[in-house]
Amino acid sequence: MSAVLTDFPVLTPVTDEDLALAARAVRVHVSEPWPHTLLCRSERVPYPRRLARWGRATLEAAGPVADQLGGLG
Secondary structure, three states, rough: OOOHHOOOOOOOOOOOOHHHHHHHHHOEEEEEEHHHHOEEEOOOOOOOOHHHHHHHHHHHOOOOHHHHOOOOO
16 A cells, blocks of 8 residues: 555656656646645645656756746746
8 A cells, every 4th residue: 555655756867758747747736725625626635646746856856957847836
């Protein structure tokens, strides 16, 4: 069960395809406040979900390249 809860690995170097998928994950899986907690706006599960964490970690691993995407951080 613990393997299911671990984060997705961030592969380096970050490819253009990884960068595009990470940017989409960050845009789609954003937090939304609910009375009891923050939930993923896309799937209504507790935020941050694994895909959102992977997207942010991948963008961070890409470094300055990810800054060119703008508006995601």
